[in-house]
Amino acid sequence: xxxxxxxxxxxxxxxxxxxxxxxxxxxxxxxxxxxxxxxxxxxxxxxxxxxxxxxxxxxxxxxxxxxxxxxxxxxxxxxxxxxxxxxxxxxxxxxxxxxxxxxxxxxxxxxxxxxxxxxxxxxxxxxxxxxxxxxxxxxxxxxxxxxxxxxxxxxxxxxxxxxxxxxxxxxxxxxxxxxxxxxxxxxxxxxxxxxxxxxxxxxxxxxxxxxxxxxxxxxxxxxxxxxxxxxxxxxxxxxxxxxxxxxxxxxxxxxxxxxxxxxxxxxxxxxxxxxxxxxxxxxxxxxxxxxxxxxxxxxxxxxxxxxxxxxxxxxxxxxxxxxxxxxxxxxxxxx
Numbered sequence: 174x175x176x177x178x179x180x181x182x183x184x185x186x187x188x189x190x191x192x193x194x195x196x197x198x199x200x201x202x203x204x205x206x207x208x209x210x211x212x213x214x215x216x217x218x219x220x221x222x223x224x225x226x227x228x229x230x231x232x233x234x235x236x237x238x239x240x241x242x243x244x245x246x247x248x249x250x251x252x253x254x255x256x257x258x259x260x261x262x263x264x265x266x267x268x269x270x271x272x273x274x275x276x277x278x279x280x281x282x283x284x285x286x287x288x289x290x291x292x293x294x295x296x297x298x299x300x301x302x303x304x305x306x307x308x309x310x311x312x313x314x315x316x317x318x319x320x321x322x323x324x325x326x327x328x329x330x331x332x333x334x335x336x337x338x339x340x341x342x343x344x345x346x347x348x349x350x351x352x353x354x355x356x357x358x359x360x361x362x363x364x365x366x367x368x369x370x371x372x373x374x375x376x377x378x379x380x381x382x383x384x385x386x387x388x389x390x391x392x393x394x395x396x397x398x399x400x401x402x403x404x405x406x407x408x409x410x411x412x413x414x415x416x417x418x419x420x421x422x423x424x425x426x427x428x429x430x431x432x433x434x435x436x437x438x439x440x441x442x443x444x445x446x447x448x449x450x451x452x453x454x455x456x457x458x459x460x461x462x463x464x465x466x467x468x469x470x471x472x473x474x475x476x477x478x479x480x481x482x483x484x485x486x487x488x489x490x491x492x493x494x495x496x497x498x499x500x501x502x503x504x505x506x507x508x
Contacts, residue, residue: 177240179203179227179271180247184354185287185345185385187212189244192389194220203227203236203247212350227267230274237271237278242396245271246287250316250354253460255451257315264319265326272330272337284337285395290381290408291317292324293341295469300411302474303341303404313465331402338399342388343381343408343473347492348499357382358500359458360414361421364430365506372433376415379470381408384492387485394482409486411472420493425508440464 176193180186181202191214193200199219204210205226214220225232227247237243249263268286275281291314294307312318324339331337346357353359363369391407399405415433422429443464446457478484500506 174241175199175201175239176242176244177201177203177223177236178244178246179233179236179267180245180287182208182210182213183246183248184350184352185342185388186244186246188349188385188389189246189392190214190220192393196393201236201240203233209350227270228262230270233270234274234277237274237281239280240278241280241282242285243271243275243281243283244285244287244392244396246392248287248289248320250289250352251456252314252316252353252463252466253447253457254315260315260319261322264316265323268323268326272326272335275335282336283396283401284335285392285399286327286337286339287392288324288327288339288341289316289320290341290343290406290471290473292320293406293473294321296379296472297470300472300474303406303477313469314462316462317466328404336401338395338401339404340392340395341404341406341408341473342391343383343406343471345383345385345388347385347496349385351505353456355385357417358496360417361497361500362505363458364418364421365425365427365500365508370432370434371430372415372418373439374414374436374467375433376413377470378413378415378467379411379472380414381406381411381471381473381475382417382489382492383407383409384487384495387487391478391482391484394478394484398482400481403481405478405482405484406473406475407478407484407486408473408475409492410489412489417489417493420490421497424490424494424497427508436464436467439467 203223223236293305307321388407443459443461450457
């Protein structure tokens with residue numbers, strides 16, 4: 174099949190392109206002129222680049238032309254941006270453009286939309302399923318707000334008969350680009366370089382950790398077996414960052430942190446980071462919205478994806494045993 178991948182130069186999108194090519198599909202990657210293409214396959218007969226942007230309807234429509242499947246993975250995933258309107262224009266406007274483009278294209282049989290666990294909202298003491306709908310009482314980040322808004326649009330499109338499957342990955346981690354989307358790897362770099370000497374908070378946080386390769390396999394399974402209009406959580410093991418740090422110490426034979434950094438101190442550091450960011454233009458690793466996320470729990474069940482898609486997430490320990498030696502091989506951590 175001819176497949177378009179938006180967000181193809183990103184952490185998840187690039188791996189998806191490689192996986193689709195290995196399965197014999199023809200892939201068209203939507204990229205911006207300024208995109209880093211280093212992780213993408215070389216251009217050849219079965220892989221081509223389409224220059225454009227999900228916020229530019231004309232280029233998006235051209236990219237959709239002749240395609241059978243669209244994987245819409247493009248998103249702004251930063252917890253904080255100096256211009257928050259970017260979240261709406263890309264995460265909400267981009268989805269609207271994709272839905273409109275496929276209506277005009279006529280050839281697209283299915284859209285696989287990469288949403289986020291944030292679109293479902295925090296769980297705070299429970300383990301949520303695909304039935305959870307964001308209560309919209311509060312949003313920790315503008316990213317969360319935009320993904321919840323986009324979720325409504327995608328669900329409405331599904332109710333109108335648009336052939337869309339909605340996917341909700343957890344915290345994606347593993348080898349790959351060291352972008353904001355690879356938060357676990359970036360925190361490990363800070364930890365092993367002494368810039369994050371303690372645990373983050375008291376350990377009451379909880380997230381669903383999803384290895385990047387498992388999420389890619391879940392996307393392809395959704396293309397092949399997903400029911401149209403359905404939601405699937407591509408979640409993984411639910412754990413705290415304290416457990417992540419303890420596992421990392423065990424795997425590497427290093428000492429565990431001896432103390433916890435209180436969230437108020439991390440928030441103060443976040444405000445300082447934002448101030449520095451406004452001066453330097455470099456986005457911060459930690460910002461006040463990040464701390465708001467840390468004050469809640471985000472635990473989910475992937476039982477539906479296991480049953481219907483054959484989704485099979487690896488354990489957090491297995492994932493870290495792969496990722497940490499990879500970071501060491503890059504020279505960005507030592508142990």
